Amino acid sequence: MENVLELKNVSKSYDGFALRDVNITLPKGCIMGFIGENGAGKSTTIKLILNLIHRDSGEINVFGMDGLTNNIQIKEDIGVVFDESNFPDTMSAADVNVVMRNIYKKWDQAVFSSYLTRFSLPLKKSVKEYSRGMKMKLSIAVALSHHARLLILDEATSGLDPIVRDEILDVFLEFIQDEEHSVFISSHITSDLEKAADYITLIHKGQILFSEAKDELLNEYGILKCSAAEYEAIDKELIIGCRKNAFGVEALIKKKSLRGNYTVDSASIEDIMLFRIRGEAK
């Protein structure tokens, strides 16, 4: 399968924070959810992909091309949405259309106005009067109106109400219907990603903890609930993290290899993230 996005051993260090040997591979036609705490390195990674900051080492390929040497060509085919609107307050959606028509070679006015209608965004009102949800919808409309093949979204759904988030996720799922299209979306709202993503990548303190197919993750891991005594008998190799309390033990466990009669619930992406990051040592 062709890869749309490849990061190989990408590193970047700041004073007090470092992104170390990040490896990510996003196959064409997929949605990858990029999760992690605030400050884990999600935005830094996205900025590196977009060449907004300079990497210390490593290699980034987009559409099979080197990200640095083909920067402009690559960006014609990428749609980007950041966590806030980046348009000057005085501009309206109609103005945005004029500006973008002069920036993207493949800008499609018809597609843009169809998104404006779909999102009920007024053409003449200035962005200043938009709600947060409307601003994000405008940014998403821009990202989808120049026939991009890859969408990169940095916390695009955070700060929005569940209804709007759901509406936006539907748009992404529609976008991905075309198998030439791919999405890389960072978020700390794991339920959104659970719904939409094919792959989940977890980053913690600047390092990738895992990058796997979502279904495999959900098949592989389960939440074990048992007493402390039962817990002691289990092979600790299978345990990823645990939480102990007065009533017993809850642990994230590799459920397929677990033998015996235990209560194992299915784990959500949020469980996996929490136990990987916060779970106590076995």
Place this chain on the structure above:
Amino acid sequence: MKGLIIKDMFALRKQGKMMLMLAVFYIAFSIFTKNISMLGTMTALLCVMLPITTLSYDEYCKWDRYALAMPTSGRTIVLSKYILGGMLTLTGFLVVAAASIAIVAITGEMPVGEAIFICFVVSIISLAIQSIIFPIIFKFGVEKGRFIMLPVFVVPAGILYLLSKLGFTLPDARTLKFLAYLSPAAVLLIMSVSIVLSINIYRKKEF
């Protein structure tokens, strides 16, 4: 490039109305006081301030990272600001020159040729100031840049003041005029250096 400049125009639309009102005011002012230099100076000042205003909008809404995520290079972003400044200065020159011709026709303050010459020199000075300010702002941002700009202008003005106090007189009108004729070449040189400097500063920036 075109898209970026159009975006700045949209961002400045609000100021546009205010500028029109100011222009009307200063034209009237020039006629009453029989002095066009105020109109020229104010226009030149606006031509410097407006590109800075767009830079401060850009900072405020983090436009740069967005623009760089589009098929736009840092070089293009830098150049677009110089072009915007140049376009504003040219427009300012044409408007003020036209107004000055009309004003001196009414007031008879000076020959038409001289009035246009003054407008020209003021525009050249405006371009020179832009060339000094842009690299400072690209390096330090609008907020800090403002403070650094201050000594940039106060120090030379102070030196000039001191020199005049110490008995140095300004060169005579003829020499000044000769210098003014040379100024376009000097400004082109300053601008070229400034652009190269700004592009290099911008390239090192992180967003």
